[in-house]
Every structure is written in structure tokens, then in C-alpha cells.
């Protein structure tokens with residue numbers, strides 16, 4: 001498809017790229033799905049491979065309980081802003097580790113599944129949602145039995161306007177074009193998504209950059225450049241899920257006046273091994289995942305959660321000290 005790029009400046013127009021069921025409804029949405037396939041999993045995979053992101057309609061995930069998630073998310077955000085939940089993303093820092101002092105404002109809440117979060121089971125229900133896991137397995141290209149638990153965090157409205165610089169999550173800005181390409185040609189070994197609990201237009205990206213090195217214009221641009229050629233804003237309605245390749249060239253642009261509670265998750269595969277370890281373990285999830293009591297979980301999700309957690313714990317043990325991607329930024 002051809003996207004309607006942003007016109008520059010702050011967020012204005014965007015491409016929408018939504019897979020919606022039943023298939024007949026798809027035609028009424030502009031979409032980045034070029035296939036006539038009626039298999040929504042395959043269509044999602046093709047769109048993600050081609051464009052580097054795909055937006056899935058809320059109707060695909062009928063068991064997400066938005067009201068329960070919003071209630072739990074509000075409680076956590078309040079705890080995070082007041083300093084009683086210590087796992088936070090603080091301004092103006094972009095990458096982990098983040099200081100635990102919320103006095104300059106926060107833009108994220110970490111570790112929704114932490115056993116000391118009174119609502120961790122509410123979030124677990126969405127993280128281990130059977131339909132979500134089916135998509136994740138197809139998007140990664142692995143068997144559901146090989147899925148590895150990774151991260152479940154939340155991105156929230158900052159107290160003052162704030163933005164992230166253009167980046168790829170696991171390729172440094174200093175990488176040469178050759179280094180970028182080498183990394184981009186490797187499989188992602190995970191799927192990453194944003195599930196919006198409120199309408200959200202914070203994620204800005206350049207479709208296709210998950211497959212190519214930066215152009216000279218992208219490489220030489222100001223890190224906070226408001227408009228790069230071809231950029232789009234991913235506009236999500238509450239309940240929609242955007243999967244995106246975390247090495248696509250992207251940034252976050254946050255409006256402090258607009259409520260944002262967007263669940264930000266990732267799930268990997270056993271095949272990832274140490275390739276993926278730093279990106280996940282730098283968030284500190286290895287410190288508490290082992291302490292989870294899966295017996296608290298609903299029976300149908302218990303076995304899945306136990307297996308996925310076990311795989312994460314193994315990753316932690318085999319990787320040792322992974323350090324940080326960009327400690328000082």
C-alpha cells in the first residue's frame with residue numbers, strides 16, 4: 001500500500017493499517033495488508049514483514065477486558081507517579097536503567113507482571129491471552145510451545161511534553177550502514193506490541209526501515225527531527241494492537257495533555273538465545289520472574305505461563321551479566 005505520510009511538525013495525519021475480522025469489513029479500512037488471504041495470522045505476518053508494523057483490530061481480541069485493564073492501569077500509574085511503585089521510566093531518560101525517582105515525571109511503568117503488583121493477574125490475562133499468543137507465534141515464525149516470556153510494561157502520559165529520539169531498539173545510532181544491514185537481516189526472534197487502553201498516537205515510525213540502512217538524510221538528521229521523509233504516526237483506537245519490529249526507525253512523541261495508558265509487551269522464542277538476552281534482561285525482569293507463583297493463575301493459562309517463564313529463567317542463567325544497550329542515554 002502507499003502510506004499517507006505525516007505532513008511534518010507534530011502528529012497530524014497517519015497511515016492506518018488495520019486487520020479486522022470478519023474479512024468483509026477489511027475493505028472499509030485503509031490497510032497495509034496487500035494479500036487477499038483470509039487467514040488473518042498470515043496477513044498480519046506479511047504486513048509486518050513488508051512494512052515493519054501492523055495494526056490489529058480490537059475485534060480480534062474479544063477476551064481483552066479493557067475496563068478491568070484500565071482500572072488496574074490507573075492504579076499502577078498512580079502508584080508509579082507517587083513513588084510507591086519503584087519500577088518506572090523517568091524523564092528525560094530514553095533507555096534503561098532508569099532512576100527510581102519520579103520527581104521529574106515518568107513516561108512508563110515497568111513490570112506489570114511483577115508478583116508484588118496487586119493487579120499482576122489482570123495484566124497476565126492479557127499477556128497470556130490465547131489469541132494474542134497465536135498471533136505472536138505466527139509473527140515470530142515459531143511454535144507456541146517455544147514462546148519465551150519477556151517484558152510487559154506500560155507507556156503513560158508524561159507530566160510535561162516529551163519525546164524520544166529517532167532510534168532502533170537494538171542497533172546503536174553510531175552503527176555503519178553495513179552493521180545496520182547485518183543486524184536487520186537476522187531474524188527478530190521476538191514480537192513486540194503496543195495495546196492501547198486509550199486512543200494513542202504517540203508512536204512515529206518510517207515504514208520499511210526495518211529492512212534497510214538509514215539514508216543519509218535519516219543518519220544526519222537531528223535526533224529529534226519532527227519530520228523525516230516517509231514517517232507516519234501509528235494511530236491506535238482503544239483496544240487495538242500494533243505489532244512492530246523494534247529495529248524499525250522510530251520514536252515516541254508524547255502529549256502531556258492526552259491520557260495514555262498503552263501496554264507495551266514483548267514475547268520471544270527459545271531460538272533467540274543470547275541474541276535477545278540483553279534487550280530483555282536489561283529491564284531487570286530476571287530478578288523477579290523466578291519468584292512467580294503460577295498456581296495463582298487461571299488453570300488454562302497456568303501451564304503456558306509456567307513454560308514461558310521457565311524459558312526466560314533459562315535465558316537469564318545462560319546469558320550471565322548482559323549489561324545495558326545504552327546506559328547513559
Ligand SMILES: O=C(O)CCC(=O)C(=O)O
Pocket residue numbers: 155164169194202203250251252253
Ligand atoms: O512510546 C512508544 O510507543 C515507543 C516507545 C519506544 O520507542 C521505546 O520504548 O523504545
